[in-house]
Amino acid sequence: MGQTLILLFLLIFPLSFTVYGFYEILEEINFKKKGITTIGKVVGSVSAIHHYEEYQLLNGPYASKPETRPGEFLIFEYNVGDETWRSRTLKTYKKPLTELTVIYNPKDPSDLMVNGFYRVGSAKYYRIIAGLFFYGDVSKAFYIILFNYSIAQFNFFYICM
Numbered sequence: 122m123g124q125t126l127i128l129l130f131l132l133i134f135p136l137s138f139t140v141y142g143f144y145e146i147l148e149e150i151n152f153k154k155k156g157i158t159t160i161g162k163v164v165g166s167v168s169a170i171h172h173y174e175e176y177q178l179l180n181g182p183y184a185s186k187p188e189t190r191p192g193e194f195l196i197f198e199y200n201v202g203d204e205t206w207r208s209r210t211l212k213t214y215k216k217p218l219t220e221l222t223v224i225y226n227p228k229d230p231s232d233l234m235v236n237g238f239y240r241v242g243s244a245k246y247y248r249i250i251a252g253l254f255f256y257g258d259v260s261k262a263f264y265i266i267l268f269n270y271s272i273a274q275f276n277f278f279y280i281c282m
Contacts, residue, residue, distance in 0.1 A: 138252030145245035156224035161197035
């Protein structure tokens with residue numbers, strides 16, 4: 122019973138990555154349908170280099186660990202009715218831009234898609250790929266253990282299906 126519960130968890134866990142990735146894609150599609158498109162004017166930029174708190178190296182001086190990303194975050198303004206809203210991109214840009222395409226949620230104008238980048242960018246695709254990859258490996262192990270196949274028998278069975 123314990124092995125079965127563990128194996129079921131190992132099957133559900135990678136599958137949840139895939140399902141969540143598809144959920145994010147559907148959420149983005151629905152956002153594009155319901156959102157209002159406008160043009161955002163770039164008013165500034167912020168360096169994409171962040172410094173963490175200092176830490177002490179082993180037997181050495183204090184240092185800070187920078188996280189670098191190529192380019193800069195852009196600060197932009199966009200109009201929602203008579204109001205002007207200001208925000209920052211979640212993605213970095215290497216080339217300076219003057220305008221951005223902004224899609225915002227009419228119920229919550231701070232919920233944005235900027236130049237096609239919505240919340241997690243391409244991470245949703247990585248979740249799907251990782252989930253399918255791990256699901257395949259775990260399901261293979263599940264069948265081998267459950268049905269007492271050897272790996273060679275499983276591979277033959279899997280290829281024939």
